[in-house]
Amino acid sequence: MKTIGIVTSGGDAPGMNAAIRAVTRIAAYNGMSVIGFERGWEGLISGLVRPLNARSVSGIINMGGTILHTTRCPHIQTSEGRAKAAACLAKHKVDGLVVIGGDGSFRAARALGEKIDTLMVGVPATIDNDVYGTDETIGFDTAVDTAIGMVDKIRDTAISHERMFIVEVMGRKRGFLASMVGLTVGAEIILVPEVPFKEQRLFDIIRANESMGKRSAIIIAAEGIGDTRKLALDIEENTGLETRLSVLGYAQRGGSPTARSRYLASEFGSKAVELLSDDKGGLITTLREGRVMSFSLEESVRTEKPLDPAILKLAEILAT
Numbered sequence: 001m002k003t004i005g006i007v008t009s010g011g012d013a014p015g016m017n018a019a020i021r022a023v024t025r026i027a028a029y030n031g032m033s034v035i036g037f038e039r040g041w042e043g044l045i046s047g048l049v050r051p052l053n054a055r056s057v058s059g060i061i062n063m064g065g066t067i068l069h070t071t072r073c074p075h076i077q078t079s080e081g082r083a084k085a086a087a088c089l090a091k092h093k094v095d096g097l098v099v100i101g102g103d104g105s106f107r108a109a110r111a112l113g114e115k116i117d118t119l120m121v122g123v124p125a126t127i128d129n130d131v132y133g134t135d136e137t138i139g140f141d142t143a144v145d146t147a148i149g150m151v152d153k154i155r156d157t158a159i160s161h162e163r164m165f166i167v168e169v170m171g172r173k174r175g176f177l178a179s180m181v182g183l184t185v186g187a188e189i190i191l192v193p194e195v196p197f198k199e200q201r202l203f204d205i206i207r208a209n210e211s212m213g214k215r216s217a218i219i220i221a222a223e224g225i226g227d228t229r230k231l232a233l234d235i236e237e238n239t240g241l242e243t244r245l246s247v248l249g250y251a252q253r254g255g256s257p258t259a260r261s262r263y264l265a266s267e268f269g270s271k272a273v274e275l276l277s278d279d280k281g282g283l284i285t286t287l288r289e290g291r292v293m294s295f296s297l298e299e300s301v302r303t304e305k306p307l308d309p310a311i312l313k314l315a316e317i318l319a320t
């Protein structure tokens with residue numbers, strides 16, 4: 001293994017820079033060269049390369065986003081796009097590519113890796129935490145913390161005005177972020193796409209809470225449940241309680257990574273280089289039961305990560 005490439009792809013996540021730093025420095029420490037590809041898969045298709053070394057990744061461990069920039073790149077899903085990416089990897093003699101991103105990025109890595117000699121290793125980084133095979137992804141902890149900070153502030157105004165608040169968090173079609181945010185802010189109700197709910201049941205819970213003296217509530221809703229604006233109107237109409245919606249949005253994806261996100265990024269980056277040094281590809285780095293390990297890329301992209309219902313149950317009991 002002489003040359004390692006790095007690409008950050010899909011939605012950015014806090015800690016991606018820390019992962020770029022870790023891969024670059026561990027590779028340099030072991031005498032390898034490192035090339036960064038800019039703007040996600042677009043960089044491989046268009047040949048946007050940036051040589052990286054131990055010095056060029058100085059001062060980035062604390063930065064959100066990704067210094068390599070990122071895109072959603074439908075072009076990599078075509079055989080023509082993949083042929084261009086393969087040619088670019090061959091031109092720069094890249095023996096192993098570290099793909100820092102989520103499941104969409106890993107699907108592209110799997111398809112590209114099928115046809116070429118360059119070894120692929122995925123480093124899970126997404127605020128959605130929806131990558132099968134790892135208990136946690138880089139950036140998830142930071143996004144939870146960011147959301148907590150905002151919801152705690154919303155709680156102040158909810159209590160003062162005795163209002164219901166729906167707070168919509170990201171997560172695409174999954175409820176990992178919503179579950180963890182809901183549990184850790186003490187939400188009265190958590191709504192996730194994995195657990196279908198009936199509006200009537202929601203109104204009943206809100207009324208029951210009110211009769212127990214709860215005059216305000218925080219409802220954490222994953223963006224994947226559907227139209228939260230309509231839900232807020234329906235709650236107000238059916239319970240008679242003033243209801244507001246707050247969509248946390250992209251702030252959840254930014255900011256300086258927490259200690260945990262930096263730790264995961266450092267460990268995953270180091271593990272990725274270790275795997276490539278051992279000529280192992282077709283893998284992702286993972287955290288399972290506290291241990292940094294590797295897992296099949298193929299199986300990861302083929303399998304849907306299950307949501308742990310115990311978190312929702314615990315949050316429900318603690319909210320009584």
Ligand code: F6P
Pocket residue numbers: 011072102126127128170171172173223253
């Ligand atoms: O995957 C991360 C994520 O932030 C999701 O939570 C969200 O649904 C999506 O990206 C938004 O992506 P984009 O910024 O490309 O619209």
